[in-house]
Amino acid sequence: MTGVPDCPGGERRLLGGSDGYSHLDRAAAFCGAVSGIGLRALHQAEDDGQLRRKPWGAGSEFLVVATGVQMAVGSLMVALGVWPDLGALILFLFLIPTAFWMHAFWKESEPRNRAMEQVQFYKDLALAGAALVMFAAFAALGHDIGPVITGPLFNVR
Template sequence: MDVLVLIGRVLFVVLFATSAVNHLTRSKAMAGYTASRGIPFATAAVLASGVVLGAGAVSVAVGLWADLGALLLAAFCFSAAVLMHGFWAEKDPQAKMAEQSHFFKDLALGGAALVIFAFFAYAGHDLGLMVTGPALSLG
């Protein structure tokens, strides 16, 4: 069971880890889109979100207070959904459809991150293949 949880953790964070790398290495390019969504200090916001994504991904993948890492990823997903993918404001039907897809993808990933948070906060001490147990405890 421990190996399956580890594989699931690693597969879950692949998207977040690659996004973190993009946020940190392509921040100027990403800042244009971020600014177009009305986010102030766009380059700083892209870099900060890259750090959040990277910290959350590493935390969940290696099991270093994975519950807190999952909360970081959930917070990123929910804020990105609302701040970056406001499909309700789009006039162009294609842009609206694309933003709606990203919005619901972020909601789903945020929900999955909350499930992972609860899983680690509840059963984290009983899981193997972790660097630390959970920082918080629900069980």
């Protein structure tokens, strides 16, 4: 495959490779960020006061737990290379609605809350963009991307 240099040890690396980081290193860093969000969401499920202040209201702990599990599963799929394109797509499909529904900073009247929600909104959009790029890379490059367990589910070659 052109454009993907061979690295020491014969491993092919994506997105340059000259910096010594493989796609697995990058995927692990990305998944660590998303998993951190999921763990915080699961932790918030225990704080009823926090849930009452969010748009979904009280009594929806199941929704918080379900989305935390969704983030964990998607992150593990990407990091372990088990249908990594599907894992990235799961994360993308979670992050876009979350940004607009959960972090609607334009609805906040208090400046401090507005600023905090704006940061979370743009963070979710940035992570969604990264997930979309990872989906496209996994789906387009297939097994050429490097060591994966199952390879991609989708093929866009």
